[in-house]
Amino acid sequence: MNEQLPFISETSTLPLLSSMCRVRRGENFRVHAKTVSRPMLCLVLQGEGVLILNDQIHKAHAHQLFVLEKGTTIEAASRSGITECILLSMNTVQLKQVRGEWKMISDPCLPFQWSTGPMPVRHEQQMVARMEQLYTAYQGVQQEHFINIHTQLHELLQYISENRLEANQEKVDPALERSIMYMHRFMGEGISMDQLAKIAGLTPSSYSRSFKKAKDMSPTDYLNRLRIEEAKQQLQQNPCSIKDVAESVGYGNEYYFNRKFKQAVGISPSIYMKREQLRVATASVLGLEHNLSSLGLEAIATLNGFTDQELSENEHQHKLTLQLNKLRQSKPDLIIADTHHEPYYDKLKSIAPTVLLEPVQDWKQIHSRMAELVGREKQALDHFKQLEFRTLDVGKRLQHFLTMNGLHLWRLSLR
Numbered sequence: 001m002n003e004q005l006p007f008i009s010e011t012s013t014l015p016l017l018s019s020m021c022r023v024r025r026g027e028n029f030r031v032h033a034k035t036v037s038r039p040m041l042c043l044v045l046q047g048e049g050v051l052i053l054n055d056q057i058h059k060a061h062a063h064q065l066f067v068l069e070k071g072t073t074i075e076a077a078s079r080s081g082i083t084e085c086i087l088l089s090m091n092t093v094q095l096k097q098v099r100g101e102w103k104m105i106s107d108p109c110l111p112f113q114w115s116t117g118p119m120p121v122r123h124e125q126q127m128v129a130r131m132e133q134l135y136t137a138y139q140g141v142q143q144e145h146f147i148n149i150h151t152q153l154h155e156l157l158q159y160i161s162e163n164r165l166e167a168n169q170e171k172v173d174p175a176l177e178r179s180i181m182y183m184h185r186f187m188g189e190g191i192s193m194d195q196l197a198k199i200a201g202l203t204p205s206s207y208s209r210s211f212k213k214a215k216d217m218s219p220t221d222y223l224n225r226l227r228i229e230e231a232k233q234q235l236q237q238n239p240c241s242i243k244d245v246a247e248s249v250g251y252g253n254e255y256y257f258n259r260k261f262k263q264a265v266g267i268s269p270s271i272y273m274k275r276e277q278l279r280v281a282t283a284s285v286l287g288l289e290h291n292l293s294s295l296g297l298e299a300i301a302t303l304n305g306f307t308d309q310e311l312s313e314n315e316h317q318h319k320l321t322l323q324l325n326k327l328r329q330s331k332p333d334l335i336i337a338d339t340h341h342e343p344y345y346d347k348l349k350s351i352a353p354t355v356l357l358e359p360v361q362d363w364k365q366i367h368s369r370m371a372e373l374v375g376r377e378k379q380a381l382d383h384f385k386q387l388e389f390r391t392l393d394v395g396k397r398l399q400h401f402l403t404m405n406g407l408h409l410w411r412l413s414l415r
Contacts, residue, residue, distance in 0.1 A: 017153045018089045020138045025083045031076040039110045040068040040089045047083035050388045051076045055381040063124040069116045120165035130156045175200040228264045242269045266355040276375035283337035295376040301330035
């Protein structure tokens with residue numbers, strides 16, 4: 001069963017085409033922190049580069065579609081000689097039937113509850129052709145084109161909705177999407193697997209299998225993630241009560257909420273509320289203290305349990321004891337450690353709450369994780385943006401240099 005635009009019910013939301021433009025720019029094209037004033041679709045026709053939406057970094061390439069909610073902040077840079085895209089902006093209106101009469105009010109939301117970010121679509125060429133056709137119709141001046149372009153807009157949106165892809169390139173299942181919308185709307189209430197399966201029109205076992213295949217996690221884990229993310233937002237508001245937050249996101253038991261929050265985030269809700277004021281120490285052979293420093297926070301103490309092969313076991317234990325005593329004397333509120341220090345976890349935990357960071361290949365994940373623990377997410381995102389733009393700039397300079405001078409490789413052999 002496909003999603004449908006909800007035409008002419010007691011409450012209907014209708015997207016109307018506001019404007020379309022075709023943008024073509026040359027080398028060194030850059031957009032600096034622009035804010036979207038109405039819902040938009042952006043289709044890249046030519047070129048590649050970096051698109052940053054609400055501080056989230058995305059690689060952009062030809063035939064890629066992006067959804068932009070009202071209020072989205074955009075930054076962009078091209079790495080191509082020519083960049084071309086179509087921008088489609090919409091005004092969404094909500095029709096309500098009140099006492100037999102239709103009332104029309106503005107609605108800032110996108111159709112189908114779409115959210116800001118890339119929108120993978122199968123059959124990209126057909127989607128591009130439909131967008132091009134709508135743009136051609138939009139340029140017409142005859143009065144009958146008004147009905148024609150809005151009909152084409154609805155057909156385009158319907159086509160995109162029916163051909164959306166998950167991150168794993170599986171086709172989006174509208175039945176699962178309905179259950180996810182229900183989770184978002186009613187996360188503060190008790191939600192059972194039977195309810196979600198019924199909304200999706202599946203048996204509980206089929207629903208669980210389909211959900212796991214599409215989202216790479218169970219419905220329960222997905223719902224818990226939604227609840228924890230909402231809880232994090234609420235815990236940053238002052239004043240707030242942990243008990244009230246727990247209840248508002250669907251955890252009737254405060255103890256259970258604390259346990260689930262700590263499992264997901266690594267620290268308790270009470271520590272999370274004051275994370276920007278924490279005295280933080282590190283236990284690392286990977287230099288986690290340097291990550292902290294780059295985020296504008298100096299570690300009050302550091303421990304490095306690396307086993308120096310030139311030291312005897314007694315010498316190593318003596319060195320470790322001295323570091324642990326110094327760590328204890330510094331009285332940290334939180335210790336951030338790498339997994340090389342897992343053997344010392346109990347000792348570290350006896351000093352202060354301790355988070356062990358799991359090893360990952362991408363250093364950005366570690367940096368983001370630390371930033372979240374100490375309330376420095378904005379600083380981390382700024383680092384990533386600067387890195388992307390600098391990498392882009394260096395790539396262009398290197399390409400220009402190679403074009404002008406060429407690259408010569410010589411192989412020398414000594415006989």
